[in-house]
Amino acid sequence: MPTALITGATGITGRATVQQLLKSDQWTKIITLSRSQKSSHDDPKIQHATIDLQGDTKDMVSHLKEVGEVDYVFFCAYLADPDEGKALEINGTMLKNFIGALRDLGYLKHLKRFILVNGLKQYGVHLGVPKMPMVETDTWLEGNPWPPNFYYEQQRILSAAAAADANLWTWAVTYPQDVIGVAQANFMNLATALGLYASVYSSVSEDHELAFPGCKENYMAFNNWTSAKLHAEFVEWAALEPKAGNQTFNVVNGDTESWQNLWPRLAERYGAKVPKNMFPKEGKYKDFESSHVDMPTPPPLWYHAEKIGLDPEEIKNDHSWLHQQIDIAKWAERPEVVKKWEELRDKFGLDQKTWDNATWVFISFLLGRNYSCVTSMSKARGMGWKGYQDTWTAFDETLTELEEQGILPKASELRK
Numbered sequence: 001m002p003t004a005l006i007t008g009a010t011g012i013t014g015r016a017t018v019q020q021l022l023k024s025d026q027w028t029k030i031i032t033l034s035r036s037q038k039s040s041h042d043d044p045k046i047q048h049a050t051i052d053l054q055g056d057t058k059d060m061v062s063h064l065k066e067v068g069e070v071d072y073v074f075f076c077a078y079l080a081d082p083d084e085g086k087a088l089e090i091n092g093t094m095l096k097n098f099i100g101a102l103r104d105l106g107y108l109k110h111l112k113r114f115i116l117v118n119g120l121k122q123y124g125v126h127l128g129v130p131k132m133p134m135v136e137t138d139t140w141l142e143g144n145p146w147p148p149n150f151y152y153e154q155q156r157i158l159s160a161a162a163a164a165d166a167n168l169w170t171w172a173v174t175y176p177q178d179v180i181g182v183a184q185a186n187f188m189n190l191a192t193a194l195g196l197y198a199s200v201y202s203s204v205s206e207d208h209e210l211a212f213p214g215c216k217e218n219y220m221a222f223n224n225w226t227s228a229k230l231h232a233e234f235v236e237w238a239a240l241e242p243k244a245g246n247q248t249f250n251v252v253n254g255d256t257e258s259w260q261n262l263w264p265r266l267a268e269r270y271g272a273k274v275p276k277n278m279f280p281k282e283g284k285y286k287d288f289e290s291s292h293v294d295m296p297t298p299p300p301l302w303y304h305a306e307k308i309g310l311d312p313e314e315i316k317n318d319h320s321w322l323h324q325q326i327d328i329a330k331w332a333e334r335p336e337v338v339k340k341w342e343e344l345r346d347k348f349g350l351d352q353k354t355w356d357n358a359t360w361v362f363i364s365f366l367l368g369r370n371y372s373c374v375t376s377m378s379k380a381r382g383m384g385w386k387g388y389q390d391t392w393t394a395f396d397e398t399l400t401e402l403e404e405q406g407i408l409p410k411a412s413e414l415r416k
């Protein structure tokens with residue numbers, strides 16, 4: 001009966017992984033690690049340890065000695081830094097030190113598979129329009145003009161560590177898209193930020209409208225999302241499926257969705273109306289200080305141009321851009337918005353930190369980019385993965401869970 005160890009167990013992907021393994025009978029012991037917050041799971045199968053993966057390796061070794069050998073590792077720890085070079089250094093070092101500690105303890109001799117969670121930055125979705133659909137064999141964006149990418153660093157560290165042990169243990173890496181899940185005060189949290197925006201915006205609006213803050217291009221674009229629960233099912237599958245060893249996998253819900261389809265449902269959930277003209281030419285939203293940022297050139301698509309029969313010169317200087325008709329970070333500072341949040345906070349007994357830690361910049365990017373992000377699931381499906389999650393259901397259920405946990409105002413009681 002295998003033992004699992006999950007790093008980043010309090011984060012959005014780690015927390016869902018812990019819940020998934022708890023549901024499944026085959027795991028006898030689940031070791032959860034995080035840096036600061038205590039694990040929120042209370043179950044006899046769980047042993048929690050607080051370890052700073054940036055800290056001293058000797059400390060890490062002595063803590064890991066207490067938890068004992070493990071069969072499967074799920075590495076969901078992540079530390080954000082806006083400087084891509086520093087993010088590479090930090091996240092690369094955390095992984096390297098952790099594997100080093102397992103090696104020092106002799107635990108790698110016992111290990112069966114190491115699962116690493118990365119994401120779609122693998123394809124440069126943060127740098128501009130990618131080649132679509134994104135597939136795992138797409139060339140890595142490395143060297144001039146591309147910025148450092150900590151995913152590449154982590155994948156190299158992991159595969160080199162397995163090779164150093166003659167591949168006696170194997171690895172798998174996942175690339176989720178924007179994750180829909182539950183976590184508190186983490187770095188990228190789409191559902192919490194969206195739920196805060198929807199509840200406060202629709203309550204401030206006299207007509208109870210819910211305006212889409214991003215741009216029309218984004219509203220009309222196609223995207224995939226990743227439910228944290230589905231991703232957790234996937235990492236369990238990737239750990240146990242013999243064919244998944246030493247492989248990388250996209251992980252998305254399995255439907256292709258758009259805000260034109262999701263936003264009206266979100267509005268309805270919050271008892272709000274979709275504005276008659278969501279994207280007025282004249283500045284209805286000018287008071288909210290719209291913002292526009294051109295992304296650097298070239299976009300990732302340029303790297304693939306020749307191979308797919310497009311003229312690289314034509315694409316090279318094509319700016320992708322981010323446009324918000326309502327700049328959410330600025331909107332969140334408006335006096336009437338802050339006042340409404342405080343009213344809702346007091347009415348529902350919420351924590352001020354939820355508002356203070358809302359990941360506005362992250363969702364501004366997700367709603368403001370002027371391009372689609374569509375990902376292929378063919379590789380995993382070809383190996384027998386059958387998981388699927390309807391994206392709207394994932395949003396609706398996650399928002400409900402966040403309400404039940406006292407993180408978000410209850411949509412059904414907003415104006416009662």
Ligand SMILES: NC(=O)c1ccc[n+]([C@@H]2O[C@H](COP(=O)([O-])OP(=O)(O)OC[C@H]3O[C@@H](n4cnc5c(N)ncnc54)[C@H](OP(=O)(O)O)[C@@H]3O)[C@@H](O)[C@H]2O)c1
Nearest residue numbers: 008010011012013035036037053077078119179186187188
């Ligand atoms: N969130 C998304 O929408 C999304 C989308 C695509 C890809 N991804 C990728 O998924 C991976 C996992 O990210 P996530 O979003 O699940 O992370 P997250 O929700 O921000 O959680 C980060 C976790 O890492 C732990 N951690 C941070 N620094 C640590 C340290 N020094 N020592 C030990 N633990 C530390 C945190 O512990 P504490 O709580 O104790 O600080 C927390 O449990 C990342 O590669 C990320 O890029 C995320």
